[in-house]
Amino acid sequence: MSSRNIPSSDVKPSPKPDIVNVHTLSMFVANKPGVLGRVCAVFSRRGFNIDSLVVSQGRDPRYSRMTVGISGHPEGLSQIILQCRKLIDVIHCFEHTDRDSVVKEMVLIKLLVSADHRTEVLQIVEHFNGKTVDLQEQSMIVMISGNSDKVDAAVNLLAKFEIIETVRTGKVVMARGTAET
Structure with a gap:
């Protein structure tokens, strides 16, 4: 067998171009310690990057509003929203677009x-x-x-x-x- 037929280990295939979309999520959460960490873990596990994060207490001090700007592969977004909604301290989680917000x-x-x-x-x-x-x-x-x-x-x-x-x-x-x- 000639060495020309053996693939070289130092030659890597060209990577697939990443398809990354930017999304804006709004979450209404309980104002408790640890909520932000649990929410961030959901994004991290799914390979989404948090580009911007704003958290502020709501009109009722028991709750906070989180606005999260994220980027990542579009096919994982619906799963992230579902997983965030399952978190015990998340009241609701919605994606917003320029058309509706x-x-x-x-x-x-x-x-x-x-x-x-x-x-x-x-x-x-x-x-x-x-x-x-x-x-x-x-x-x-x-x-x-x-x-x-x-x-x-x-x-x-x-x-x-x-x-x-x-x-x-x-x-x-x-x-x-x-x-x-």
Whole structure:
């Protein structure tokens, strides 16, 4: 048998391209220690990455609202939702789309800006309906909110100036109309 017929162990087949979708889930959970850890374990076991996470106490302090931005293979999403619903402290879990809900994010951007460039920065911030939340002699902090694409576009335009740091919230979501979030 010639060595040309023996597959080499150091040659790996080309990987299949990953099909990854981004999803937004809203969960209503009991406000108890350990709930977040159990929910995160469900995503981890299924190979989904948590891209953003917002948790806040509801109007009733016994419950919290979780908004989870996740990415992973689309075929596992329905199984994740079912497994989350089975968790003892999860009251409900829904997927939301742009069609059935309002989804927003917020970013704070600290820029090193001289007086010469301040007007240009303020014009960009105004274009995105943002606002200045701190103004110093050599720096400023601006706040911009909106959907993920809008926030990304604002950060990209402001990147031509010296960005010192950014802090970005995760997605928050609310169902349109009278539907439950």
